[in-house]
Amino acid sequence: MGQTATWPESLPSNRIKAFHELIQGQELTNNLREMLQWPRKIECDPTYEDGIVMQIIAMFKNTLLILGSCTSNQHLEIPTSDMCLSYSSDGYKSENSGKNEGNIIPAKREKECHKRRKNSWTSSQVTSTLVDDGHAWRKYGQKHINNTNHQRSYYRCTYKFDQGCLAAKQVQKIQDKPPKYKTTYMRHHTCQNLQRAPEIILDSLNSRDTSILFNFETKGLIARTRVGTFFPSIKHEQKESYPSHGNLRNEEYSFANDLLCSKRMCFK
């Protein structure tokens, strides 16, 4: 792994994971603190703070699970307003249960096992438009899903091989009119190649002149005027004539959580 390559090799992987969780918790705590410091600077979903608190709690639990060497199948589910977060201590080790246990993995699949990774961290959001999360994604597959009218697209982080970033997402159109897209993020980004500071429009539906954006690069909340479109990084999605920059809804809250999660592993 790119970032983790800088860790001492002797450091147990569990401790690295625990460290990752703590870093994420630290970042969320900072955000919460700033929200509490300037409560009127930003208007947002009142459940947002609760969501952050729950995530922080979940991270502590995860850390304890990791350090306590609990069974890898344990995972936590955190219900929030429009998002489902689930955590586990390890989304990979637990996959090797069942018939392959103790068996020799076929050579072809030994390099990149693609068993379903349902126990890893996931986060879903439903949006009326496709949103750019600031990360570079590479499409690696597309599939028709039963009982749905639209195909599901599979994306992995562009830096999967460069930096070992295992982040992935699935995008599926779930409704035509009005268009709705479900984006499911899986695993955290460990790459450092954010194309730019991810930004979140928090208040685009009301009639105010200005919108409020999160700017995670500054570790704070910054009120800014919304300008321009912001879908530069997902070339594939641009090509598919999806509706461009439009209104975001309450899912912005969950999207913010995604960004918090994806941003947190920038070790220096």
Next chain:
DNA sequence: AAGATTTGACCGTA
């Protein structure tokens, strides 16, 4: 030419 996308095949899971 290099990088990105498409798409059929493969394979693990339920």
Next chain:
DNA sequence: TACGGTCAAATCTT
């Protein structure tokens, strides 16, 4: 055995 996630060769784009 059907379904869904991933691979990888072919194709396309820049």
